[in-house]
């Protein structure tokens with residue numbers, strides 16, 4: 260029987276444990292606060308940001324919501340970041356990506372105070388992650404580490420294959436899995452759009468992380484029997500539903516499930532974990548900034 264890895268359940272456990280940490284902070288007079296900044300009218304980005312805010316409220320994190328007109332000059336976003344950096348009442352800052360083309364996304368990431376960079380995307384935080392001394396682990400790969408742990412899959416000594424080399428998922432996932440640390444010690448291959456024989460690589464994977472953003476590109480033929488398959492894809496494809504679309508992953512679920520030992524569904528796999536780890540980083544940031552020791556899950 261293939262194990263279905265339940266991201267909603269694991270995320271819920273993490274949120275419960277974070278609630279205790281938030282109480283510890285409250286006892287010390289600290290109110291964790293996350294600012295989300297959205298400069299986009301993409302419906303998916305709007306949905307993600309509003310879900311992140313709802314999650315904050317549920318666990319007792321205050322959410323500050325900043326909306327910037329996507330046609331506004333880039334300076335409006337840069338100035339907003341400067342203000343949030345200077346605001347002692349804000350512990351974490353998340354600028355939802357992607358930003359409009361006329362905004363320099365590298366400048367956005369550089370501009371966020373690395374202590375408030377709960378995405379872990381600032382170059383200083385990327386450097387620390389690569390060096391094995393992460394301040395804030397990026398939310399999606401960190402959530403995947405937690406999912407693997409929950410499924411009893413220790414990456415040590417295993418062949419992990421990541422499909423996708425994004426700054427948000429593929430690269431930090433590779434870095435976490437090769438760390439000489441708990442949840443790491445895997446042998447990692449990163450595949451991408453120029454990889455020669457993709458299926459030959461993915462069939463070698465004991466742990467296969469699909470993060471290419473291409474609907475259902477990984478099918479059962481590409482999966483080794485018994486592999487753990489982690490599907491990061493959240494693709495809206497046209498469908499005859501009320502909303503006019505349905506969500507599918509980067510993995511062809513049914514055929515991959517027939518081969519896999521364990522697999523994450525879409526939705527209900529990686530997505531809830533990304534959101535839970537954002538709360539985790541916000542609580543961690545608050546503890547660091549207030550110099551209060553908090554126990555994190």
Ligand code: GUN
Nearest residue numbers: 353354355356357378427
């Ligand atoms: N866009 C897609 N994923 C993410 C994420 O994890 N953080 C931010 N800031 N933007 C995103």
